[in-house]
Amino acid sequence: MRGFNATLQREVLLAMRSPAEVINPLFFFVVVVSLFPLAVSPTPDLLREMAPGVIWVAALLAVMLSLDGLFRTDEETGVLDQLLVAPVELYFTVLAKIVAHWLLVGLPLVLVAPVLGYMLQLPVSVLGTLMWGLLLGTPSLMVIGAIGASLTVGLRRGSMLLALLVLPLYIPVLVFGAGSLGRALEALPVNPVLAVLGAVLALALSLGPFAIALGLRISTGD
Amino acid sequence: MYFDSFAALWQMGVHGPFVWSAFGIGVALILLNVGVAVSRGRRVRRDLKNIIRRQKMMQERQ
Amino acid sequence: MNPVRKQRLLITLGALAGLALATGLLLYAISANINLFYTPQQVAEGEAPVGQRMRVGGLVVEGSVRRDQETLENAFDLTDGLGTFTVYYVGILPDLFREGQGIVANGTLISESRFDATEVLAKHDEQYMPPEVLEALQRAGHPSVDGSVYEAEEGVSY
Amino acid sequence: MQDSRAEHRSQASVNMALPGHFYLISLVTLLAAVLTWFIWSAPVLPRSIWLGGGWVFGVVFYFGALRYPDLYWRTLERWYHELGSPRYFYRLSGLWLPWLVAIAVVLCLTGLVWGLAFAPPHHEQGNSYRIIYLHVPASSAALMGYMAMGVAGLVALVWRLKMAEIMIKAIAPFGAVMAAVSLISGAIWGRPTWGTYWIWDARLTSMLILLFLYLGVIALQNAIRDPRQAGRAASLLSVVGVINVVIVRYSVDWWQSLHQGSSMSMFGTAGSAIHPSMLAPLLLSMFGIYFLYAVTVLVRARTEILWRERKSQWVREEVS
Known part of the structure; x- marks a missing residue:
């Protein structure tokens, strides 16, 4: 557990020193969402219908772009090699990195989403579902994206490849996430859908770190 | 044959364009893929042959 | 227990708990008739x-x-x-x-x-048959034509 | 230096403490499970035939294995070790290849000609249904190929088997082409049948995602220079992808069922409702495509083996 806490603290400390890495994804999220009313049309009914898809796609892209650097700085500075030989299981290190990254990037997205939802004419009654959905969905996106990031860590022009690998894997989360919001708009029960999102999260958290650790070992040629 | 003539086979009622374009594209893609695999195999074999011959010549010269 | 063993045990237990949780949530979602x-x-x-x-x-x-x-x-x-x-x-x-x-x-x-x-x-009609067969079936008053395409007890995958 | 170390380790991990049987049993069980899932989700043949055949095979295998356990296990183990060795695989596949090519050509040609010219038309769709003689084999080959890639990926990750990595690299391109052919022919068929080239139907969407996953595996393989590393990375991605394909199928089914109904599910429900006069050519072309798949996979795998083993003595003898 000491290894887990140490990694968590280190990540948070590093992010505090360069706040751009935390603020940029959030800024990206807000900008992308506000592009849609300008590009399509600011008709309230249309916006409301589009809102679930727009918000979820924007959140997904923000998470994915933020993941590009998840292991890269560690790789460049040689920290990654240290982590690989440390007496702590890589599983915990990876999990700590993801938790830290989610606290720094994912949680702000969840918190700012209701404001954006309101701007996209979503009724206040569904904003709770929006937050719950993102709360359960963004960590899954982090884990799945980190698998891709671990495989592309040592590659030049890895970010484009990362998108290619990860976006198809994101589809279930996107479908159920946007679906929960869509059902909330139609006043249908959303708990079953949120439960599926939760199941995906549980699956991702329990199996994902294995895949990420393996991916890191493969990428470093270990 | 189900059709009376080759013209009828070609027209397939009203569906000729659909059926034949689907088969044309599909079969072309498949054959292209097989061709690429085979030609790549030949090229690799030829390259390896050249490399080995060159290495032998180098050895003999030494 | 040595620390590496302990860590591995923790990981295994955690992963199993996660899988159990995922199964439980999925069962709940299925029982709630998500399709309505x-x-x-x-x-x-x-x-x-x-x-x-x-x-x-x-x-x-x-x-x-x-x-x-x-x-x-x-x-x-x-x-x-x-x-x-x-x-x-x-x-x-x-x-x-x-x-x-x-x-x-x-x-x-x-x-x-x-x-x-x-x-x-x-x-969409799932049956694949030539027109002659369809005619023959209809002439014989075969009940499966137009009728049994929909199988209620199967639940049908829409 | 790096290479020899990896070589050594892969040798070591083959001779692990558990007997080979253990892994073989797990592998066969896994394959059976995957196959059952596949058959259940897309019963092109009546389920009874698939399952009946499966039972016959299972009973024969089980009692055979009980009566002559040594013979069975030794044979299986030998296969496993021999097929795991690139050199042996190269020699064996060279023997198979002419036969496979002949069978593939004969089956494909008879299936397609029969389907296009001799099979009766459909009672509602007329002649446009003849596209299934291309579409269905391509779709099922694309799905089967991805499952095979996932199994190979698992094998490659667990045992660091070089052949499994080579197989993934050989399967991916043809699988991508198969998925593309399935999508294109399906779109062309959709126009006269449903009145549109494309709808976001569950099957169409999941096939599109399958194509993306294939392309992802190919892209990852091309991006990494070291072949062993590329192979292992692709293995991991294909295993993750298989899990994803399963989830995508359910998620997409659920998602589109709320919005627009798939009133045109093809082989969705139980049993096959295809008349024998149409089923026969379909089966012929299906098996033809499978054999063609095998041919291209073997050709690609052989090329890859030659290139990877180019420094070894047997390749020198083989080539010159």
Whole structure:
């Protein structure tokens, strides 16, 4: 557990020193969402219908772009090699990195989403579902994206490849996430859908770190 | 044959364009893929042959 | 226990707990009928919640279709042999819509005998056979033609 | 230096403490499970035939294995070790290849000609249904190929088997082409049948995602220079992808069922409703495509083996 806490603290400390890495994804999220009313049309009914898809796609892209650097700085500075030989299981290190990254990037997205939802004419009654959905969905996106990031860590022009690998894997989360919001708009029960999102999260958290650790070992040629 | 003539086979009622374009594209893609695999195999074999011959010549010269 | 063993044990237990949690949540989601798809039998038995939006599927009862050409109001009975109710729909019915054919409708269940549809979709015929065979079957009055395409107890994968 | 170390380790991990049987049993069980899932989700043949055949095979295998356990296990183990060795695989596949090519050509040609010219038309769709003689084999080959890639990926990750990595690299391109052919022919068929080239139907969407996953595996393989590393990375991605394909199928089914009904599910429900006169050519072309798949996979795998083993003595003898 000491290894887990140490990694968590280190990540948070590093992010505090360069706040751009935390603020940029959030800024990206807000900008992308506000592009849609300008590009399509600011008709309230249309916006409301589009809102679930727009918000979820924007959140997904923000998470994915933020993941590009998840292991890269560690790789460049040689920290990654240290982590690989440390007496702590890589599983915990990876999990700590993801938790830290989610606290720094994912949680702000969840918190700012209701404001954006309101701007996209979503009724206040569904904003709770929006937050719950993102709360359960963004960590899954982090884990799945980190698998891709671990495989592309040592590659030049890895970010484009990362998108290619990860976006198809994101589809279930996107479908159920946007679906929960869509059902909330139609006043249908959303708990079953949120439960599926939760199941995906549980699956991702329990199996994902294995895949990420393996991916890191493969990428470093270990 | 189900059709009376080759013209009828070609027209397939009203569906000729659909059926034949689907088969044309599909079969072309498949054959292209097989061709690429085979030609790549030949090229690799030829390259390896050249490399080995060159290495032998180098050895003999030494 | 040595620290590496302890860590591995923790990981295994955690992963197993995660898998169990995922299974539990999925079972809950499945039991909650995520599709909100109901058959006429379920509607007749009162399993379908009245007043909620849902999907229903079944066969259009022969001779039950009533169309109003002016207002585009349609009404027809939907059955699966075990229950029947009337579907009301305003709009143009799809081309493949025929009596005896399987359909799926989206809408609201008003009561156990009335369903207000916002959308009616015809189900594609899954049977693959030459026209001669179809004719022969129809001449012989074979019940499977046009009828058994829809299998209520199978649940049908929509 | 790096290479020899990896070589050594892969040798070591083959001779692990558990007997080979253990892994073989797990592998066969896994394959059976995957196959069952596949058959259940897309019964092109009546399920009874698939399952009946499966039972016959299972009973024969089980009692055979009970009566002559040594013979069975030794044979299986030998196969496993021999097929795991690139050199042996190269020699064996060279023997198979002419036969496979002949069978593939004969089956494909008879299936397609029969389907196009001799099979009766469909009672509602007329002649446009003849596209299934291309579409269905391509779709099923694309799905099967991805499953095979996932199994190979698992094998490659667990045992670091070089052949499994080579197989992934050989399967991916043809699988991508198969998925593309399935999508294109399906779109062309959709126009006269449903009145549109494309709808976001569950099957169409999941096939599109399958194509993306294939392309992802190919892209990852091309991006990494070291072949062993590329192979292992692709293995991991294909295993993750298989899990994803399963989830995608359910998620997409659920998602589109709320919005627009798939009134045109093809082989969705139980049993096959295809008349024998149409089924026969379909089966012929299906098996033809499978054999063609095998041919291209073997050709690609052989090329890859030659290139990877180019420094070894047997390749020198083989080539010159």
